[in-house]
Amino acid sequence: MLSDVELVRAARGGDVGALGLVLARHEAGMRAVALSLLGYGPDAEDAVQDASLAALRRIGDLRDPESVGPWLRMIVRNACRQRLRAAQGVVPVAEPATPADLLSPDRVLDSHASRDWIWHSIDELSPTLRQTVLLRYFTDVNSYEQIAEVLEVPVGTVRSRLSQARGKLAEALRATADQAHADAGAVNAASAREAVETLAVAERGEFPALVADRWLPEFEFVAGNGVIRGGRDLALYGMDSDLTAGVRQRLVQAVASRDVTIWTMDLVNPPDDPEHCPPGVVWVMTRRQGRVAKLRLFHPA
Known part of the structure; x- marks a missing residue:
């Protein structure tokens, strides 16, 4: 001993x-x-x-x-x-x-x-x-x-x-x-790469294809202090509206643990509308069978 x-x-x-x-x-x-x-x-x-x-x-x-x-x-x-x-x-x-x-x-x-x-x-x-x-x-x-x-x-x-x-x-x-x-570091690094890829795909106008592939059909979307609720169509509309307004997201941090993924993003507003969005947003995702089942968008105070 x-x-x-x-x-x-x-x-x-x-x-x-x-x-x-x-x-x-x-x-x-x-x-x-x-x-x-x-x-x-x-x-x-x-x-x-x-x-x-x-x-x-x-x-x-x-x-x-x-x-x-x-x-x-x-x-x-x-x-x-x-x-x-x-x-x-x-x-x-x-x-x-x-x-x-x-x-x-x-x-x-x-x-x-x-x-x-x-x-x-x-x-x-x-x-x-x-x-x-x-x-x-x-x-x-x-x-x-x-x-x-x-x-x-x-x-x-x-x-x-x-x-x-x-x-x-x-x-x-x-x-x-x-x-x-x-190796937890490798898991989080892979999640960060996924986040960057997701943003790049959205900016290329290919977000609907990614959502169809990686998000469940019964996906649930929640935003706006829980007031805004819907499915994949609402999430697609929100992303498209932000991009059309010139808002871009930039990854700050990614953490992942089996069926929970959290991405922290900076929101970069266009110069002519600097108050369009809050300065940051957190994506809180839950997954089932490897696909996103729910996304909760939260703007920290």
Whole structure:
């Protein structure tokens, strides 16, 4: 059996499986700390989950691998204290910062193995959880209110889904084996190429053929704060109207996870009508059998 020191060193090198073994080994102690501070209930479990994901982000900060147990318990203790302060109204918590930091691919998952692990784990979430996670942590449409508007659900549902997703990701982290995962960077790069191709096809006047090939006949189109609804014909009309008015779209970011694809676009208005469209739009697409089943266009504030 590998020692804590050996596992921590492997985890620092990007071995997520080694970190999972460390967490499994110290899970009882982490839970005991949470229960002592928060009592039995969902808050204690959430604190352990948040601490598990925080370990993925901060394992490189652990100076003494032999003290990984106390270090993990300290992270749990801090997570519990944040919850207690929030409950007492000392610190307003409208938008918790910790989970966002945990899953940011640029700021957090620097190692290739960790990045691919998190994308693989997101793929294992249900479609509704996966869509919520991608919006929250990988796009600028990340406030609870904006996500609720895009998904057409109450804000409380967004909070519940994110809590469920963090729990499942933490569980997967504790249980994960040392295995290779598909290259998430390649998946997102392919999605970016698809977005650029889609825009180029539209500008050539060939968008109807692309839609017929890649979008389902029962495709659903939603825009305008949910007021505008229709099918493929309405989406084609919207694209044609924008192009005729001289509006062009430019890809900013593409993220994709199995049946959920999100493209963030800049909208470039013509010089003679600079206020024709808002400055940006987000395409939130769900797919079935590889084809687009629904497109939700959202203009961030």
